Amino acid sequence: MSSEAVRFKPGDRVTVKFEDRPGHIRTPWYVRGKTGWIESVHGDFLNPESLAFGRDGLPKRTLYLVAFNQSDVWGKSAGSKDKVLVDIYEHWLTPA
């Protein structure tokens, strides 16, 4: 899985994978399949999707602060400048 990982830098446009699978997932449903951009890079963290099952959380995953326009997530009625920012692990992101 890590071999296909891509590293992103602030400003890069990214789309959240539209995946659903059983188990512990930290990517909220409402941003899956949505496109935003990398706001900042938080760093590398143990993977909670592994830790949740008593495993070692390795390899560490890069965690990004990803920004989305509210209007891109919820539709045009949302405030025009308003944004929702979500902490998302690298393996959930693809280049947009």
Place this chain on the structure above:
Amino acid sequence: MSDGHDTDQDHDHEHPKHELSYYAKRIYAIRDLLLEKGVITDKDIQCQIEYQEARSPANGARLVARAWVDPAFKSRLIGNPKAACAEMGIDATSINEFVVLENTEKVHHMVVCTLCSCYPRPILGRPPDWYKSLNYRQRAVNDPRGVMREFGLVLPDDVEVRIHDSTADIRYLVLPIRPKGTEGLSEIDLAKLVSRDSLIGVMDALSAVPPS
């Protein structure tokens, strides 16, 4: 085990008298087993309760009041929040990553955890019940301005609202704007303006010290 447990008072801690829920029964059973096996002691439990109770929004208020009166501290609080906490005698070391979000005239931050109830507990203590409610968790991201309106905060349209969904290892604290007309207040009184809700971002800081 519903009644057998409560009538079996061979230990000296108190049990609630009312009917316990399934989860309450379970947690008391686990506690009693841990005590019985000697994994923890009554004193450990009491110390932990006292520790949990000592963590309160007052810590966040002290940080904000200091940041309002001391620009250099504000820079440190934003640049290295954990070190700034240590300066104030606040232990934030148990937070994996701690980020302070500064509100300005142009940008207003608000924090939610849509997945559960992640919250900067070492700084603010236990989250309020509404923070953990499905209602808040859904609407904070879907209609943040509507949520803030219900708390009494109406932001101008030209202020950018930024909702932080703390889905991972980062814990967020909002640094509210210092209210106008508070130039003469002491740091102690300024801290009284910093409500818990303003540290979550659903409100601004109070504009006057509440009567005590």
